Amino acid sequence: MKLPFVKYHGAGNDFILVDNRGDDRRIWDALEPGTIRALCARHHGIGADGIILAVKSDRAEVPYSMGYFNADGSPAEMCGNGLRCLVRFLDDLGEPVRGMEEVRILTGAGEIAARFTPEDTIQIAMPIPSFDxxxxxxxxxxxxxxxxxxxxxxxxxxxxxxxxxxxxxxxxxxxxxxxxxxxxxxxxxxxxxxxxxxxxxxxxxxxxxxxxxxxxxxxxxxxxxxxxxxxxxxxxxxxxxxxxxxxxxxxxxxxxxxxxxxxxxxxxxxxxxxxxxxxxxxxxxxxxxxxxxx
Incomplete structure (x- = not known):
């Protein structure tokens, strides 16, 4: 299987972004832990701290979701730098995220809102710190x-x-x-x-x-x-x-x-x-x- 990808980084935290807006099961199945480790390997693969799948949902209020895997192949709840890269990726794909007051994305940590600033940086409304x-x-x-x-x-x-x-x-x-x-x-x-x-x-x-x-x-x-x-x-x-x-x-x-x-x-x-x-x-x-x- 040939997999198109785009690499992004947020402050040096780098990710392989995959367009899976159609929620293709074959892509999910192909990205098993060994393959993820090989893709993220610095010398023999693309090299990254993790892999992010951009998925489009049927919910108007939460139009996108984020699939995230660490470089060792393990799934993780979310990633703040990765979320910013995902928002930039969606914008580059032509999704109307820049024109939204905020775009809501479903992650393993729940729904998270993001927006572009006038300076073209990206703000993420992150989960509130909890000491529980x-x-x-x-x-x-x-x-x-x-x-x-x-x-x-x-x-x-x-x-x-x-x-x-x-x-x-x-x-x-x-x-x-x-x-x-x-x-x-x-x-x-x-x-x-x-x-x-x-x-x-x-x-x-x-x-x-x-x-x-x-x-x-x-x-x-x-x-x-x-x-x-x-x-x-x-x-x-x-x-x-x-x-x-x-x-x-x-x-x-x-x-x-x-x-x-x-x-x-x-x-x-x-x-x-x-x-x-x-x-x-x-x-x-x-x-x-x-x-x-x-």
Whole structure:
């Protein structure tokens, strides 16, 4: 099967976008975990942090849905940077998303609204940060805010905040920026700490750089360290507010290795907005049979 695709990135977080507006079952069936891993492989495939399927629905109020898979082939609830890329992809396909006051997209985390700004960036109304252990998917009875956890293989407990933003995150703030080896080793250990995070977790390594700026690197479950993570940006600012580092209604700049994202969280957790760009990189067609056997 030959599969047309377009590659996009949002602040360096890159995705393979597939047009499945007709909800073709053959495309869903073809994208089994091994094929997804091969497509996302950096040296032998297209290379990406994940794959997104654009699907058109019959519901006028929620006209599109998002199928999302991590680079390891596992499905995930949603992805903030991926959503921005999906909106840009739909616009490039000729869908009337730019003319809408907001476009609603169905994800594994529920319905999410997006819109183009006058500056041609894309704003996403993200899931509101929740510290309820059921939403953060942490095996505790109480919210974990600045809560020390014991990580297998590490001598000292690590204090962090567990937050759900449609997918689970554990955010670690430090006065020093984390080194690359630390991000990989600690992130890997926490992401696979299934006694505490039964479904795995995305791990954010954060440092407040200025009153309105946080530097952030995210180790994504099923992917590893990425250049950017939209839901991770929301989680880091949400955790920062819960820990007293930022304020409600403050526009916080989130500096990630791949670029800058912007987050505003409304008073009393009423809303959460993520803003950033989404850029088309290239398009092509891949023979899945050849790729899978290579």
């Amino acid at each position: 252990p059921r939403d953060a998917k942490i095996a505790l009875d109480q919210p974990a805010v600045s809560h020390p956890i014991q990580v297998p293989g590490l001598a000292d407990p690590l204090p962090g905040t567990a937050v759900g933003v449609g997918n689970p995150h554990f955010v670690l703030y430090s006065s020093e920026m984390w080194e690359g080896d630390e991000v990989h080793e600690i992130g890997h250990r926490i992401a696979l700490h299934r006694d505490l995070f039964p479904e795995g977790v995305n791990v954010g390594f954060a440092r407040k750089e200025a009153p309105d700026t946080v530097a952030l690197v995210v180790y994504e479950r099923g992917v590893g360290p990425t250049l950017a993570c939209g839901s991770g940006a929301i989680a880091a600012v949400g955790a920062g507010i819960a820990e007293g580092r930022f304020e409600f209604e403050q526009r916080v700049h989130v500096r990630m290795p791949g670029g800058m994202l912007h987050v505003i969280i409304g008073k009393e957790w009423r809303y959460a907005v993520l803003e950033g760009d989404a850029v088309k990189v290239f398009e092509g067609e891949v023979d899945l049979a050849t790729l899978s056997s290579g």
